[in-house]
Amino acid sequence: MDKAIKKSEKGWWNSNFLKAFLIGLALSFVVFIPFIIIDGGRFLFYGDFNVQQIPFYRLAHDAIRSGNIGWSHLTDLGANFVGSYSFYLLGSPFFWLTIPFPSEWLQFLMGPLLILKFACATLTGYIFIHRYTKTANAAIIGAVLYAFSGFSIYNVFFNHFHEAIVFFPLMLAALDEYMYKRRRGVFALSVFACCFVNYYFFVGQVTFVIIYFVIRMLCKSWKISLKDFLLLALEAILGFAMSSALLLPSILTVIQNRRTNNMIMGWDALLYSPTQRYIHILTSMFFPPDLPARPNFTPDSGSKWASIGAWLPMFGMTGVIGWLQIRRKHWLKKLLWACFLMALIPGLNASFQFFNGSYYARWFYMLTLIMALATAMSVEYERVNWKRAVTWNMTIVLAITAVIGFMPTKTITDDVTKYGFGLSQYPTRFWGYVAISILSVALIVFIFQFKKRGSKEFYRTTSLILSLVAVFYSIFFISLGKTQSQETRKHLIPYALNGGVNVGIDDLDKVRSDFYKSLDNSGMFWLIPNIQAFHSIVPGSIMEFYPTIGVTRDVGSRPETKHYALRALTSVKWLFDDDCDDNYFAGVNYDEPAMPGWVNYGNANGFDIWENQYYIPMGFSYDFYITRSNYDKLSTEHRELIMLKAVVIEDDSVDKYSYILSELPSEKKIYTEATYFNDCRERASMVCSDFSYTNTGFNAQINSDQERLVFFSVPYEDGWSAKVNGEAVEIERVNVGFMAVSVPKGEGTNIVFTYVTPGLRTGILISIGSLVLLLIYLFLVRNLSLPRRHAAQKNKRKLLNPASFSDYSENIGATFEKQGAMTPKEYALPPLPDSHLNLPENEVLLNKDNNKTKADTESD
DSSP: HHHHHHHHHHHHHHIIIIHHHHHHHHHHHHHHHHHHHHHHHTTOOOOOIIIIIHHHHHHHHHHHHTTOSEEEEESTTTTEHHOOOIIITTTOOOHHTTEEEEEGGGHHHOOOOOOOOHHHHHHHHHHHHGGSSSSSHHHHHHHHHHHTTTHHHTTTGGGGHHHHHHHHHHHHHHHHHHHHHOOOSSSHHHHHHHHOOOHHHHHHHHHHHHHHHHHHHHTSSSSOHHHHHHHHHHHHHHHHHHHHHHHHHHHHTTOOOTGGOOOOOOOTTTTTTTHHHHHHEEEEEEESOOOTBBBBSSSSSSSSTTOOOOOOOHHHHHHHHHHSSSSOOHHHHHHHHHHHHHHSSSHHGGGTTTTTOOOOTTTTHHHHHHHHHHHHHHHHTTOOOOOHHHHHHHHHHHHHHHHHHHEEEEETEEEEEEEEOOEEEEEEEEHHHHHHHHHHHHHHHHHHHHHHHTTTTHHHHHHHOOOOHHHHHHHHHHHHHTOOOOOIIIIIIIITTTTTTTTTTTTTTTSSEETTTTSSSSHHHHHHHHHHOOOOOOOOOHHHHHEEEETOOEEEEOOTOOOOOHHHTTTEEEEETTTTTTTTTOOOOOOOOSEEEEEEEETTEHHHHHEETTTOSSEESEEEEHHHHHHHSHHHHHHHHHHHTTTTEEEGHHHHTOOOOOOOGGGGOOOOOOHHHHHHHHTTTTBBBBEEEEETTTEEEEEESSSSEEEEEOOOTTEEEETTTEEEEEEEEETTEEEEEEEOSSSEEEEEEEOOOTHHHHHHHHHHHHHHHHHHHHHHHHHHHHHHHHHHHHHHHHHHGGGGGHHHHHHHHHHHHTTTTTOSSOOOOOOOGGGGGGGGGGGOOOOSSOOOOOOHHHHH
């Protein structure tokens, strides 16, 4: 009997779970392979995907292979590698699949990895949904809806969001396993996986899981004893602690970012402003998603990159409306209403991102999973009135279409009044979205009108048409996105992805460069130090420094040419100006560069190249100082210039360095182009003779005629330590966020800076300790419950005996009620006596009517 059960379960796994994965793999292959072929084996999109995901993968890949996992001198002015890249990719198993491959392959692996992610999302969606459906066919439909939802396709733009889409269903499935079967350890592992993969999304997942748990408990679809609740909480804590190896360094990095202090409060927590955002949220459920940064239905909703997308391919909201309309109490209805309410109230929406005031809907993949579940259950649940649901869905679609498509408008330009119709930003694209939505509703009508519901032909037709719609709208969306990037073939492929092989400058990897008004993160493509960076997570000292000189630092460092002194201060030697930009930097005749002291070096690899004639190498010293309080009194435009005359030291450090530095006299505070050149020459005369980056930091050597304070334009962080001639020295925070050390008089003085990621060692120890505790916990619960499990198995064999099969429905419920378990599948036992072999362990028969599910029973 036991062998028969195991054999049946093994076949079930192979036929359904693998089927879900392969369907997702096939559909995503059809979606992405045309674009991969068009771009010569690469998948390229636009915006963040091109300028963040691709270079980040390459940079992190090479850093790990070379062992440079402490400090990344290729990220902005320098950054904590683990803390900066854990949000983007370090916790992703998909990224780690690239490590065995050569660097040159990375650009060709982005497409296959996306295909794999969609396939895995289909599988994990099925793992969660299949528990609540009568048939595998309905569960697979739900899984495809989830994997290819509007949220998933929208966030191709944000490649690293798909890890959360893949792993989140496993957390809900693991919680179900615990609540239904008391299966120990699985929930802890799912918590670990979700937190380790991406800590930002984990915050929202915790919020959702709490809501899910509370609603199901209030609806009495679950029961749990105090002991089991405490053990569940213990698993959550252990799983969370196991992720500390990556989580702790990330937290210590993120808390330095000023954007985390933007808490939502007041009226902003109650009502959205602008009010168009309400319409944007509504349309995201009834229409395919807008392009990121190109909102169409609501162009002034203030949510360009908010990831608002919740449309389910073909079905849209039809199945969800059908489920909400059934007259019965069910936890899924309450959960859906709770999600819709949280989406519409800013404060509740912000709970998915720790109540941050910036608007994002990056938890909508959780909403789409629940919507996909409701749709899958509606497909096979006979009480759902699909005719009424289709009518409601079509009415809402047509109403939105009429309002946005035909609303009268008036614009006044140069005292000329023009009248028109339509509120959409891009009418052609708008009507494309409308056509897809209306056609999808028509296809649903066709399926339910001409195919017998629940039959094999019904599921076969539904699956086929759903697949076609999912593929078509995905290709439509990605095609539109690719039209937004003019750089792909003109610049990205020929000049960025080639790593700058045609430039021919020997010291590019040793000095800093400036890619002015060029493709974001161009320096990362070439793997050279540069000051232009599009990266959200950098040291807090960078975030503090830039605003003091008038440079906005939110998601990127992009100083304009008026900050020419900044280039000298940060040791920028080369400037690359895209030669397709109409000589923006050079001037009409190449004789009027936008910054003083720069001369044309030549042209190569798609760039005009400029050299800084007043370049100051890394590691220079001063004769004068200015206190931080006096620095703050200066006008913004003079602050970077003053740092070429004197080092800025904190007020409480004056006594430590007054014997080697003099306070800057007032007559030196003159700011002209001539004084700028002179200050650069003076700083370059007191500079390190040698400077080089290492896997653990950087080394320098200096010849000093007296004891001096040597400045390095490397951001200050707690993980740094320094030695001069082998002796540990104190690192001083100077120039509003950078580092300096005192060196003695002498020739060939060696300076060694070493970086150790704060929290990494402690986090690893916590992870190891938590894993040990989890193993101990599993050992104890297994051995303590062993006698009880033997008794349950004995009773189960008795119940599964065909001779006693007629007594099954009366006895098994009472048997497992004592164990605190509920049914893991919400449908009744199949009618044939020997079909019980397909039941999962701890299955509970809830009533004798073989056509009723547990959901039906609740309504009765």
